[in-house]
Amino acid sequence: MCGIVGYIGQKKAYPILIKGLKRLEYRGYDSAGVAMIDTKGGLNVYKAKGKVADLEAFCEDKDISGNAGIAHTRWATHGEPNSANAHPHYSASGRLALIHNGIIENYATIKENLVARGIQFKSVTDTEVLVQLIEHIMVSNDLDLLEAVQVALHQVIGAYAIAILDREHPDTIICARQSSPLVVGLGEDGDFYLASDASPIAEYTDKVVYLNDGDIAVMRLGEKLKVVNLDNETQHPKVKQIDVTLGQLEKGGYPFFMLKEIFEQPNCLRDCMRGRINVEGDRITLSAVIDFREKLAGARRIIIVACGTSWHAGLIGKQLFESLCRIPVEVEYASEFRYREPVIFPDDVVIAISQSGETADTLAAIELARQAGAFVFGVCNAIGASIPRQTQTGVYIHVGPEIGVASTKAFTGQVTVLSMLALCLANERRTIPGDVYKEMVAELTRIPEKMEEALKTNEQIERLAPIFTYAKNCLYLGRGYNYPVALEGALKLKEISYIHAEGYPAAEMKHGPIALIDSEMPVFVIATRDKLYEKVISNIQEVRARGGRVTALVTAGDEQIRRLADHVIELPDTLECFQPLIASIPLQLLAYHIAVCKGKDVDRPRNLAKSVTVE
Ligand code: F6R
Numbered sequence: 266m267c268g269i270v271g272y273i274g275q276k277k278a279y280p281i282l283i284k285g286l287k288r289l290e291y292r293g294y295d296s297a298g299v300a301m302i303d304t305k306g307g308l309n310v311y312k313a314k315g316k317v318a319d320l321e322a323f324c325e326d327k328d329i330s331g332n333a334g335i336a337h338t339r340w341a342t343h344g345e346p347n348s349a350n351a352h353p354h355y356s357a358s359g360r361l362a363l364i365h366n367g368i369i370e371n372y373a374t375i376k377e378n379l380v381a382r383g384i385q386f387k388s389v390t391d392t393e394v395l396v397q398l399i400e401h402i403m404v405s406n407d408l409d410l411l412e413a414v415q416v417a418l419h420q421v422i423g424a425y426a427i428a429i430l431d432r433e434h435p436d437t438i439i440c441a442r443q444s445s446p447l448v449v450g451l452g453e454d455g456d457f458y459l460a461s462d463a464s465p466i467a468e469y470t471d472k473v474v475y476l477n478d479g480d481i482a483v484m485r486l487g488e489k490l491k492v493v494n495l496d497n498e499t500q501h502p503k504v505k506q507i508d509v510t511l512g513q514l515e516k517g518g519y520p521f522f523m524l525k526e527i528f529e530q531p532n533c534l535r536d537c538m539r540g541r542i543n544v545e546g547d548r549i550t551l552s553a554v555i556d557f558r559e560k561l562a563g564a565r566r567i568i569i570v571a572c573g574t575s576w577h578a579g580l581i582g583k584q585l586f587e588s589l590c591r592i593p594v595e596v597e598y599a600s601e602f603r604y605r606e607p608v609i610f611p612d613d614v615v616i617a618i619s620q621s622g623e624t625a626d627t628l629a630a631i632e633l634a635r636q637a638g639a640f641v642f643g644v645c646n647a648i649g650a651s652i653p654r655q656t657q658t659g660v661y662i663h664v665g666p667e668i669g670v671a672s673t674k675a676f677t678g679q680v681t682v683l684s685m686l687a688l689c690l691a692n693e694r695r696t697i698p699g700d701v702y703k704e705m706v707a708e709l710t711r712i713p714e715k716m717e718e719a720l721k722t723n724e725q726i727e728r729l730a731p732i733f734t735y736a737k738n739c740l741y742l743g744r745g746y747n748y749p750v751a752l753e754g755a756l757k758l759k760e761i762s763y764i765h766a767e768g769y770p771a772a773e774m775k776h777g778p779i780a781l782i783d784s785e786m787p788v789f790v791i792a793t794r795d796k797l798y799e800k801v802i803s804n805i806q807e808v809r810a811r812g813g814r815v816t817a818l819v820t821a822g823d824e825q826i827r828r829l830a831d832h833v834i835e836l837p838d839t840l841e842c843f844q845p846l847i848a849s850i851p852l853q854l855l856a857y858h859i860a861v862c863k864g865k866d867v868d869r870p871r872n873l874a875k876s877v878t879v880e
């Protein structure tokens with residue numbers, strides 16, 4: 266949700282800011298803006314509705330000189346996406362400019378007070394309230410900017426990552442964070458970079474500081490980075506090595522990041538398993554399980570909290586933990602869990618799954634679980650994000666930055682980590698025989714190769730996709746481990762092609778959704794050979810009997826379903842519990858190609874953002 270970039274140093278700020286915004290555009294893309302101190306000391310703010318490219322076009326004839334600036338790409342919360350509501354926002358006198366990611370919950374009360382003091386507003390955003398408040402405090406109490414920020418943030422309730430430029434102090438950027446991510450990059454020449462994640466910083470420096478909640482950072486040229494809290498106590502955050510490479514941030518010849526990320530999955534899963542599965546391929550070692558063996562293997566219950574695609578991964582995790590470890594599992598939408606007064610026991614293990622590691626609802630669910638005394642385990646992709654820092658232990662999925670807004674490789678990475686964790690705990694608890702454990706681990710190591718096989722369906726799916734572009738509704742059916750795959754397939758299609766789609770357990774169809782089926786309704790059935798195979802065939806028959814058009818994902822060589830379905834997509838065979846890793850690939854490709862056929866911006870679907878840092 267919203268991307269923040271900043272730079273102050275010897276280089277020209279504008280190209281760094283624009284390039285950084287493009288890297289962060291996955292976080293929001295309804296409007297963008299930049300504020301820079303020009304070479305004459307003026308503070309210029311330029312803003313445009315639309316994508317970063319629209320901002321660039323707008324700036325073509327503007328003064329973009331200067332070595333200090335802040336920039337923002339927006340995902341609207343308060344006020345429609347237009348240039349007035351876009352960030353940066355000026356303070357009343359025009360001395361300050363501020364960008365913000367997050368939500369100021371008590372903005373209406375603060376605004377009322379400021380309006381009563383004669384301050385006028387140009388936008389309807391919560392962000393403008395903050396910059397007006399800071400200037401008002403600075404002027405009326407004769408404080409410097411840092412002091413005014415500290416006083417203002419004491420009054421604010423909500424989530425923020427902010428950065429401020431002050432015309433009177435062109436050598437300084439001040440930024441602060443509370444519940445929204447912010448990373449400071451330390452350049453070789455004493456210059457400073459600032460961003461919502463490390464991706465805009467990676468090409469300039471590998472030294473970063475991840476700010477913590479309550480931190481305020483002062484980046485002043487010629488001085489070391491200063492970090493204090495709201496009470497002006499000095500903080501000592503660690504300088505860390507950056508974790509992304511430039512190659513990971515580029516499209517590498519693919520038309521969209523989403524397609525690149527779909528094709529990266531075999532290697533991502535190899536990275537995810539590397540160092541965790543031994544070279545013989547028969548043992549899994551997770552340091553989290555070594556460090557917290559008793560807590561994890563002795564769990565009375567597992568509660569999985571997550572949102573969206575990560576929640577779907579959690580549904581697969583439930584089946585893995587229940588069948589392999591015999592531990593009862595509940596899978597909760599983090600947004601519901603946090604407000605539901607759930608019963609949590611101290612010997613529960615709560616597993617929080619999140620690609621970004623910044624999802625506000627998941628963070629709140631973690632906090633609730635911790636307060637109840639549960640042990641919290643994180644499954645995350647973004648290194649150094651908030652969720653890994655707020656959980657007692659966890660496992661990174663190590664699939665590299667995911668830039669396409671629709672999650673693909675993170676999903677399979679999450680399922681792989683959950684598979685490894687379930688196998689590890691099952692081995693510790695002796696709930697599966699040793700030889701079964703070894704055979705399952707070996708099969709897991711074969712999954713990347715089988716994914717490569719599954720990716721060969723790309724051309725077939727590209728040919729099929731135009732058939733489905735007319736559809737207004739689609740149904741995805743699966744059972745057992747393939748039910749969450751159906752949910753995920755439907756979500757992918759909704760997100761990027763804007764076709765309504767529902768995922769259903771195949772047998773539930775006859776309890777309602779069957780009424781929708783007619784010849785206009787594409788039905789995608791995951792019908793790979795497993796213990797429910799025959800039953801899924803009956804479900805396909807039910808759809809056929811009502812004129813439904815069936816596309817089935819089947820195990821290679823399946824002639825029975827070929828005779829029943831309109832189209833079949835053949836997939837390599839694997840153990841039932843790993844089938845989601847294979848079966849999700851054609852469904853990702855299907856959503857991708859349908860969206861491309863419909864001319865949609867696959868990487869930046871409307872209304873969505875990659876990192877949902879507001880509730
Ligand atoms: C769907 C998608 C979202 C996210 C959800 C949770 O493609 O990406 O549904 O899965 O917003 O995000 P994370 O995993 O970052 O917590």
